Amino acid sequence: MKALFGYASLCIEEAGRGIWFHRRVVAPALIVMMASLVVLGAFMLASDNLNAVLSGWRERGQLQVFLVPEVTPAQQAAIDSAIGGHSAVEEYRFIDPEEAAALFRSDFSELGDVLALLEENPLPGSYAVTIAAPMRSERVLQQLTDDLAALPGVEGAQYDLEIIGRLELGVRALRLVGVLLGGTVLLAAMITTANVIRVMVFARRREIETMRLVGASEAVVVGRFLVEGGLQGLLAGLLALAVLLTAYSFGLAYLDPDSLGFLSILPLRFLSPLMIGGLLAGGTITGLLGSWFAFGPGGVRFD
Amino acid sequence: MIRAFHVTKRYGSITALRDVNVQIRPGEFVFLTGASGAGKTTFLRMLYRAELPTSGQLIVDGRNIASLRSREVPGFRRRIGLVFQDARLIDDRSSLENIAFVGRVLGLARGESRRRGMELLKLTGMDHRAELFPAQLSAGEKQRVGLARALMSAPVLLLADEPTGNLDPDTAIEMLRIFRAINRRGTTVVLATHDPDMIAALGRRTLVIEGGRLRSLERTVESEPA
Ligand SMILES: Nc1ncnc2c1ncn2[C@@H]1O[C@H](COP(=O)(O)OP(=O)(O)OP(=O)(O)O)[C@@H](O)[C@H]1O
Ligand SMILES: [Mg+2]
Numbered sequence: 173m174k175a176l177f178g179y180a181s182l183c184i185e186e187a188g189r190g191i192w193f194h195r196r197v198v199a200p201a202l203i204v205m206m207a208s209l210v211v212l213g214a215f216m217l218a219s220d221n222l223n224a225v226l227s228g229w230r231e232r233g234q235l236q237v238f239l240v241p242e243v244t245p246a247q248q249a250a251i252d253s254a255i256g257g258h259s260a261v262e263e264y265r266f267i268d269p270e271e272a273a274a275l276f277r278s279d280f281s282e283l284g285d286v287l288a289l290l291e292e293n294p295l296p297g298s299y300a301v302t303i304a305a306p307m308r309s310e311r312v313l314q315q316l317t318d319d320l321a322a323l324p325g326v327e328g329a330q331y332d333l334e335i336i337g338r339l340e341l342g343v344r345a346l347r348l349v350g351v352l353l354g355g356t357v358l359l360a361a362m363i364t365t366a367n368v369i370r371v372m373v374f375a376r377r378r379e380i381e382t383m384r385l386v387g388a389s390e391a392v393v394v395g396r397f398l399v400e401g402g403l404q405g406l407l408a409g410l411l412a413l414a415v416l417l418t419a420y421s422f423g424l425a426y427l428d429p430d431s432l433g434f435l436s437i438l439p440l441r442f443l444s445p446l447m448i449g450g451l452l453a454g455g456t457i458t459g460l461l462g463s464w465f466a467f468g469p470g471g472v473r474f475d
Numbered sequence: 476m477i478r479a480f481h482v483t484k485r486y487g488s489i490t491a492l493r494d495v496n497v498q499i500r501p502g503e504f505v506f507l508t509g510a511s512g513a514g515k516t517t518f519l520r521m522l523y524r525a526e527l528p529t530s531g532q533l534i535v536d537g538r539n540i541a542s543l544r545s546r547e548v549p550g551f552r553r554r555i556g557l558v559f560q561d562a563r564l565i566d567d568r569s570s571l572e573n574i575a576f577v578g579r580v581l582g583l584a585r586g587e588s589r590r591r592g593m594e595l596l597k598l599t600g601m602d603h604r605a606e607l608f609p610a611q612l613s614a615g616e617k618q619r620v621g622l623a624r625a626l627m628s629a630p631v632l633l634l635a636d637e638p639t640g641n642l643d644p645d646t647a648i649e650m651l652r653i654f655r656a657i658n659r660r661g662t663t664v665v666l667a668t669h670d671p672d673m674i675a676a677l678g679r680r681t682l683v684i685e686g687g688r689l690r691s692l693e694r695t696v697e698s699e700p701a
Contacts, residue, residue: 175582182579193567382563385523387553387628388580389546 182392187400191407194372201361201368202408205455208357209412213451215350217416217443222343224441233262233303235313235331237320238296247325248297254323255299260307260316265300269293296327303331358458361408365401365462373397373466397463405459409452417442476501476632476663477522482531484517491517493687495531499665501631504658506674507667509684515667516560518684519634522665523555524548536632553581556625556662558635562617564609570620571596571605577627588627595623599653614641619650626657633657635666639673651677 191198237255239248255264267275272295303313313331321329373380380393420442443451477499484492491514499505507515520526521533524540533540536554543551564573571592578588596602599619609617618638625633635654639647651673658664668674674681681692 178579178582178584181585185579185585189567378563379565379567382565383576383580384549385525385552385557385563386577386580386624387549388576389549392580 179391179395183395183399184403186392186396187403190372190396190400191403197368197372198404201364202404202411204364205358205361205405205408205458206411206415208354208361209409209451209455210415211357212350212354212454213412213416213443213447214419215347215354216447216451217420219343219347219350220443220447221440222339222346226339226343233305233308233313235301235303235317235320235329237299237301237329238327239298239325240327241296243297243325247323251299251320251323251325254320255301258316260303260312262302262304264302267298267300269295269297272296272298358454362458362462362465365404365459366465368404369397369401369463369466372400394467397467398460401459401461401463401466402456403459405455405457405462406452407455408459409455412455413443413448413451476503476536477665478532478534480532482521482528482533484514484521484526485529490687492684492689495689497682497689497691499663501663502658502661504655504664504677504679505666506677506679506681507665507684508669508671508674508681510669513684514687515669515684516636518689519636519665519667522632522634523552523557549580553628554631556628556630556633558618558621558625558633558638560636560640562609562614562621564612564617564620564624566609569606569608570601570612570623573609573620574624574627577624581628591627592623595626596620598626599623600649615643615646618642622650622653630662633662633664635664637668638666639668639670644672647673648676 237251239251243251252266255261270293273293276295303316317329317331320326383393424440477497479495479497482492482495483490495518507518509515517526521528521540522535524535524543527541536551538547538551564570565576568576571589574592574595575585575588578591579585583591593602593605596605599622601616601619601623604612604616604620609620612620618641622635622638625635633654638654639650642650647670654664654666655677683690683692
């Protein structure tokens, strides 16, 4: 146990010394790796925030029923009782065309008064229906939506999950792009690390030989370079986090929430501890693999 | 400590050493001499298994050099102190850290390694250069740091390849005194040199390599520096 601790601390010390002494060689690799982690982290940040919005919506269990403009009072009464009498409905409210127009104006103030340009209010009357929490399943919502849409006087019905589902697809696509792009740059970063380590090992082969001559085992000689790669990755991860956090807080401080338009609904939060850990682990593993490749097949050989 | 039976070393068509037979007893102090290119370094390199004999048997510290497994080599080398012709210090660390590194390899803690390293620097008169990097040291200073490093593992065998080649005569004699002191504590010393004055100063058994062959000359002079 004590020996293992001694070994680990020796490797870390040697690796730290190597990075510091050869910082001019290490720095470019560190920057490449940091940049790729920033790309990956930015996508994580964006998709995480969008996900938070979506899950907020999902929890609301909202359903809209839009009426045709020429709905008759009798039809509307039937619709009203169909909604009100359903066991899954927690509460519902009728939104008349005037209220809909007012909501539109406050939600999309930057669009000015487009509605005023029109002779008639184009917005139909609608019902905002909230489904009781225990019933908020995709199946119940779909069934209820279909039933209500079939009623005479109903233009259409739509539940949030539908939109959410579509948006979720978008977020998933975003994440996929992030992973692909981030993965590609990370691979490049790994190759860069491998090359830096290879150059360092080659430039220092005499020194490594000396270490062997004074009795250093392969575990120490190779271990310190593995740790050096991992340490480089960890450092790049920390730098990337610093860059992301700076960009994030600048964004929060300098962006006027009113000018963000629909983005203002974002809860805007930074990466979760888990994702921060993931980013750091990603950097470390990339660096470790990079230096492992430097020693692996086709890598540096001495004897 | 060392036994060679019909040891031959060839590099392609060059025969560096041929049919070497020699025995060096534990606690002995022997010189190894010969003209430049005679094979002194080659002989020493075989003793710490940086080279293998082309043929013959070589036993060092009870181990047959040729049959040591590669994972046994670090342990084997930790019992041997090496002083190189060109010091071979590691550039990215100070004199003290060069020595302390050996302590770390042996499993000593950082503080303990530095403390012992400092003692050895004092012994070789280099404690005032402890914090300097190799690039800031003269050739002779490097060699004295190299000697301190070789002593870090308290070796049973000390192999030195022209440790005084870069030193002025006074410092060379001072170094020789240190080697002698170490030898008195029981460490076997093999010291390669082509400086006859140095050999004469101590008067020890001398192994001479000539034409690839090794001869043993008993004590030439019976004097010894105080
Ligand atoms: N790796 C090698 N490949 C080929 N020939 C070698 C190699 N190492 C040494 N030799 C040859 O072996 C012979 C002995 O060399 P060695 O270095 O042992 O001499 P030396 O006695 O130490 O000389 P010096 O006093 O100059 O240090 C030389 O002829 C040299 O060219
Ligand atoms: Mg030589």
